[in-house]
């Protein structure tokens with residue numbers, strides 16, 4: 001899977017960094033930063049990739065802000081009734097989960113099983129999903145409320161971040177290949 005390969009290649013924390021790059025074609029974060037700023041990548045994808053692949057912590061704050069805005073607009077559209085800081089917590093959780101780099105142990109981050117089918121554990125994302133328990137605890141909601149109302153809403157938010165990351169990855173793939 002091309003996307004998963006890029007994920008491994010770009011992430012300096014990845015244990016497979018040298019395996020994938022094979023000792024050549026190593027990318028520096030500066031190359032990635034330049035490639036991200038070329039063309040017209042949408043803002044969420046840009047900020048997410050910049051935070052994640054360039055380890056740019058100054059972008060992390062903008063990322064949380066953007067995702068909070070996204071959660072608020074989804075909440076308005078879906079008429080979610082949320083008390084206190086719940087929406088902010090959901091935004092922080094989605095950012096955290098999107099930035100964490102643990103690979104799915106079932107497919108070792110490839111997103112595919114040996115027979116080439118999509119991995120059942122991570123549904124092709126290559127990431128080890130957080131447990132439902134750590135999600136609702138982080139959000140400060142009880143299990144029942146999470147399962148009844150918030151789980152699918154959160155998954156909707158998180159899917160936006162996965163899409164944004166996939167867009168950033170195909171953008172990088174295009175930009176980094178077009179000048180070589």
Ligand SMILES: [Zn+2]
Pocket residue numbers: 104105106107108109110111112119120121122123124125126127
């Ligand atoms: Zn998997």
